[in-house]
Structure formats: structure tokens, C-alpha cells
Amino acid sequence: MNNRIDAKYQEMAKISKALAHPTRMFIIDKLNENEHCVCELTDLIGADISTVSKHLSVLKNAGIISAEKRSNMVYYTLRCSCVLNIFSCVMNVIQSNFESAKQIIE
């Protein structure tokens, strides 16, 4: 693995790592429907607000969501609909795993 190639996989892993948490997956799903401020998401998730804020910052650092401050609230939105493709691709993998398991059992 030379450096140039390595940088590519590093970058890809960074995106994937940002998605690799149930709460962050949930956030993406919610932001797909609507923009949401931190406190709205916090209510939906039921964790400490600082925890939610940190999850949001992980997603933001990966370039997956973006923040806009209005009055004293920060509203988050999906930055690029391509994330949703990843979302449904992941569901496809799960579906495919399920089908395989089903075949083995039946």
C-alpha cells in the first residue's frame, strides 16, 4: 500500500467511520426528513445533549451534514443526498445477509 493509495482508503474509512454508530445513523435518517436543531434531536434520541452535539460534530467533520445558526439555535441538514445512497446500500447488504440466512434455514 503506497501512500497515495493509502490516503484514498483512509478517506473512505473516515466517511464510513462517521456512519458507524446507531445514533448517527438515526440522525441521518431524521435529517433526511427535515432539518433539526440539536435540542430536537436530543429529545428524539434521549441522550445527554453534549453527547448528541458530539455525534453531530463527527458527522460534520466527515462532511456529511452542515450546520446553520439561526437565533440561538443550530440547525443541521444533510449536506449531500449521496449519503442517502450509502444508507440504502447498507440496507441492501442487510437484506442480502438476511436472504442468505433464510436459505440456509429453509
Add this chain to the structure above:
Amino acid sequence: MNNRIDAKYQEMAKISKALAHPTRMFIIDKLNENEHCVCELTDLIGADISTVSKHLSVLKNAGIISAEKRSNMVYYTLRCSCVLNIFSCVMNVIQSNFESAKQIIE
């Protein structure tokens, strides 16, 4: 987040987590071209063979790759082409992030 919904995001995060490492991304890219045994991948990656074996087991547990033993080697293959969709979706996000950065700079 009720339990049923939570299970869904848990499952999605599990897939994403399995991809969330540069070496594993690299492995997927290689397996897309060809099946490979552990020692071939080890040569390409340049890490300890036990490290590579463990990465492979992570991917296998997530249902992303499958193993076939022939003689005393184990050959790994992508289990489902849908993983490649994730792969290119991730590249799209990176591309999109890059375009945004470019616009800001220019």
C-alpha cells in the same frame, strides 16, 4: 428511539463499522478484482498475517465477504455486489466534499 427502530440502526451501524478501517476498505477493493487468499492480501497490505486475518474475520462476520478453503489456503470473495455500491457511494461523498472545498477556495 424505541427498540424496534433502534435495532435497525444498530444493524446498519454494524455494517458501516465493518467498513470503517482503511485496511478493510483496501481489502474490499482488492476482492472486487479477484478472490484472494490471506497470504496474498498480507503481501499487498504489509501487516502481520494475524492482523489481516482478523480484519477478514470482521468483514466476514458482517456478511460482507465469504471464505472458501481449498487445499490449505483460504480464499476470500465479496459475498454481495451491493457492497460495491456502498463503496462508490462513499467515493461520491468524498467527491462532493472536495467540490465544496474547491468552490470555497476559488
Add this chain to the structure above:
DNA sequence: TGCCTATTTGGCAAAACTGCCAAATAGTGT
């Protein structure tokens, strides 16, 4: 059987991630 190669597993230390609390920051309204 014994030796060799390929792979997996156990164990351990270092690094990264998570989630809470408390404190800091920023904006609103009085």
C-alpha cells in the same frame, strides 16, 4: 508419522471511541 505452509485464536498493551458531567461560549430579551 513428522515436517512444512497457511491460517486462526488468545493475550496483551496502546490507541480510539463513547457518554456523562461540569464549565465555557454565544445569542436573546429585560
Add this chain to the structure above:
DNA sequence: ACACTATTTGGCAGTTTTGCCAAATAGGCA
């Protein structure tokens, strides 16, 4: 300026991940 709300940041303990070494397992071949 002060109080109040929304959010971020720092810090810390607990958990998970990572990567190496050494040992165990499995198959091929003499």
C-alpha cells in the same frame, strides 16, 4: 449589565478496536 436558553468544549472513566507476538489448528507431502 443580568438572566436565560441553546450549544459546544474539556475532562474523565469505561469500553472497544487495533496490531503485534506466540501458540494452536488444519491440510499437504515425504
